[in-house]
Amino acid sequence: MTPMKNWTLAAATGIAAMLGSAAQAVEIEYWQYFFDARVTAMEQLIDNFEAANPDITVTMTHFPYADYRTKVAAAIPAGEGPDVVQLFYGWLNDYVAAELIQPLPADAFPPDQIEADFFPMVGAMRDGDNYWALPTAVRSLALFYNERLFEEAGIDAPPETLDELVELAAKMTKRDGAGNMTQAGFTIGMNAQDHHWFREVLVRQMGGEPYMDDYRTVNYNSDAGIKAIEFYTGLAGDDGVAAFGFMDEPQAAFKAGRAGMHIDGSFRIGSLNKTRGLKWGVTELPANADGERFNYSSYWVNAITTKAEGEKYDAAVKFMAYVTSDEAMQIWLDVVGELPAKPSVGMTEANASDPVFGPFIRGLAYANTTKFANESGQRQILMDMVQRMDIEGQSAADSIAVAAEAEQKLLDEYYQ
Amino acid sequence: MQVYRNLSIKQKQIVWAWAFLALPVIFYVVIRFYPTGNAVLISFQDWNLLGKRTWAGMENYLKLWSDPVFWKVFRNTFAYLIIGTPVSLVISFVIAYHLDKLRFMHGFLRMLYFLPFMTSAVAMAWVWRWFYQPVPIGLFNNFLAAVGIPQIEFLRSTTNALPAILAPAVWAGLGFQVIIFMAGLRAIPKSYYEAARIDGVPWWSVLFEITIPLLKPTIVFIVVFSSIGFLRIFDHVFNMTTGDPGGPLNSTKPLVLMIYNSAFTDFDMGYAAAQTVVLFLILLIVSLLQLRILRDR
Numbered sequence: 001m002t003p004m005k006n007w008t009l010a011a012a013t014g015i016a017a018m019l020g021s022a023a024q025a026v027e028i029e030y031w032q033y034f035f036d037a038r039v040t041a042m043e044q045l046i047d048n049f050e051a052a053n054p055d056i057t058v059t060m061t062h063f064p065y066a067d068y069r070t071k072v073a074a075a076i077p078a079g080e081g082p083d084v085v086q087l088f089y090g091w092l093n094d095y096v097a098a099e100l101i102q103p104l105p106a107d108a109f110p111p112d113q114i115e116a117d118f119f120p121m122v123g124a125m126r127d128g129d130n131y132w133a134l135p136t137a138v139r140s141l142a143l144f145y146n147e148r149l150f151e152e153a154g155i156d157a158p159p160e161t162l163d164e165l166v167e168l169a170a171k172m173t174k175r176d177g178a179g180n181m182t183q184a185g186f187t188i189g190m191n192a193q194d195h196h197w198f199r200e201v202l203v204r205q206m207g208g209e210p211y212m213d214d215y216r217t218v219n220y221n222s223d224a225g226i227k228a229i230e231f232y233t234g235l236a237g238d239d240g241v242a243a244f245g246f247m248d249e250p251q252a253a254f255k256a257g258r259a260g261m262h263i264d265g266s267f268r269i270g271s272l273n274k275t276r277g278l279k280w281g282v283t284e285l286p287a288n289a290d291g292e293r294f295n296y297s298s299y300w301v302n303a304i305t306t307k308a309e310g311e312k313y314d315a316a317v318k319f320m321a322y323v324t325s326d327e328a329m330q331i332w333l334d335v336v337g338e339l340p341a342k343p344s345v346g347m348t349e350a351n352a353s354d355p356v357f358g359p360f361i362r363g364l365a366y367a368n369t370t371k372f373a374n375e376s377g378q379r380q381i382l383m384d385m386v387q388r389m390d391i392e393g394q395s396a397a398d399s400i401a402v403a404a405e406a407e408q409k410l411l412d413e414y415y416q
Numbered sequence: 417m418q419v420y421r422n423l424s425i426k427q428k429q430i431v432w433a434w435a436f437l438a439l440p441v442i443f444y445v446v447i448r449f450y451p452t453g454n455a456v457l458i459s460f461q462d463w464n465l466l467g468k469r470t471w472a473g474m475e476n477y478l479k480l481w482s483d484p485v486f487w488k489v490f491r492n493t494f495a496y497l498i499i500g501t502p503v504s505l506v507i508s509f510v511i512a513y514h515l516d517k518l519r520f521m522h523g524f525l526r527m528l529y530f531l532p533f534m535t536s537a538v539a540m541a542w543v544w545r546w547f548y549q550p551v552p553i554g555l556f557n558n559f560l561a562a563v564g565i566p567q568i569e570f571l572r573s574t575t576n577a578l579p580a581i582l583a584p585a586v587w588a589g590l591g592f593q594v595i596i597f598m599a600g601l602r603a604i605p606k607s608y609y610e611a612a613r614i615d616g617v618p619w620w621s622v623l624f625e626i627t628i629p630l631l632k633p634t635i636v637f638i639v640v641f642s643s644i645g646f647l648r649i650f651d652h653v654f655n656m657t658t659g660d661p662g663g664p665l666n667s668t669k670p671l672v673l674m675i676y677n678s679a680f681t682d683f684d685m686g687y688a689a690a691q692t693v694v695l696f697l698i699l700l701i702v703s704l705l706q707l708r709i710l711r712d713r
Contacts, residue, residue, distance in 0.1 A: 247550070247553055
């Protein structure tokens, strides 16, 4: 044989071998947006899953967050893209309406069993006899504090109540000769997680109910809402323990060790652990004077797309079952720092008393989940509310009335 | 084939010309005109990027007309244009005028002025964003605090934020305008200046009677070029105000950023498309006006 013929033969047998193996193994695709720890955790889950199911191969693709929705929307109707897809809980309605995902089969995912096993907020994913999607992990908020600054100010325990929060923050606030803040006792900024803290925590702690009608009617334009926003802006005003725009962003100030306390989500743990020289602790969000605590929780879910059919569908169901298993939840907690979506996994003695995860997991017990129509739009409205007061000097009552009206308009347009 | 053989040489040339022209024509139709037409179509529809498109008639345009944010953004966009264009024009002319007369380290200085134009707008915007921060990290405010002057809120202000964002944008475009002006200055025949010197004409007359009138084509080019640039300003604003896109209470939001937000955070593609149609019309009107002025030459 000539070398050329040799080469052709080799190529032909190679292709035949590849086709042969492809016929035996099912390959499914999984899509998520890019976040370092999530990708690492998912790689680990895929390895475990493939070891247990040698006939299934899972390929993961990830995109920058900004492109994610566009790519998913373009790929699935074209018969390309993922068989199992990750989406934010707030996007479920849009995905269902656009026929991008299909309900989970009731025999593999019995709804009543799920309702009993998962944290109650996951119930938002149920529609009649089926669940549309399920989370591996959930997130909640807690109060991070800088242990070095605590020590320096002679503080021995983190605050239990809102009054203590202000009191301790005052001890850690430093100003230069001209009165400019050089170290903040507390971080403030609706652009971070504070808009959740205001909606689901402060308004409720002041005796209000932020929304009515399953989050379709804005209800924070009340005495409780006014008290909540006055307390919030007061931190940067009369209390003088925080400053808007200090060090550009709240999490940057805390990371740089220039802020004593900071409210953030469990997803921040990973990046704080990587910050050299920062000694931090975390505790539950402060209670009000009556000892009432509230929290906000959110989650990302996985769902099977309408593209998955036949043997791919069966493989996708198996994969979904694995990524929502107890084992997967524990891996997700250890790698990403996001909390297990089932109390049976989250509330284990070891997890609930963990110095880092404990406060977040305990927070889940009293957390509410806002049903957003457009999270960034609704956040913008609260940001504007604070800025009208802070920059233009509008009163709390006027500003909250404008915000409530704007948000109601946004909700009406979405649900019309 | 018979048809082709029967053509005259002239006609054959035309056929070949079109054969070569076909490539850019197809390119323009597919890459430019088709998406443009599609955008106009979407502006009359409702589409959240995921579901089906449904007809909305004039709804998006009516919503735009009654949206106070749009009018705020409209004013901002023109503020960028009306402040940015003359300021950058005057500064770049002054620099080019003096640089042209300078022989010492001419090339090096020209390179220094051109450098910002080559730098990534994103990197530059972030560096300036940190310059503008309050004490303890902001360069400008640290300096003010060191000499005992109260801090200035640059970006967290409804009045200072727009000029604060415009300044680096002007600076970034300066290098290009300086180079164009210098080319224009070199193109003016030396004999005019020699005649003026023999007649003993003062320098300001030389400037206003010879240099500026003969630079008119250059000036028109720079005005057209920089106005389109300022009407489309995005990178600087977007990067200097992430976290609160468009600055406090939309005080710095230009039209392009509003389009971006409507499309990719609100997923209201129809509304975003309606805004792009409006932006297209503005750009068209501004360009036509400027071309008219060019024809008066």
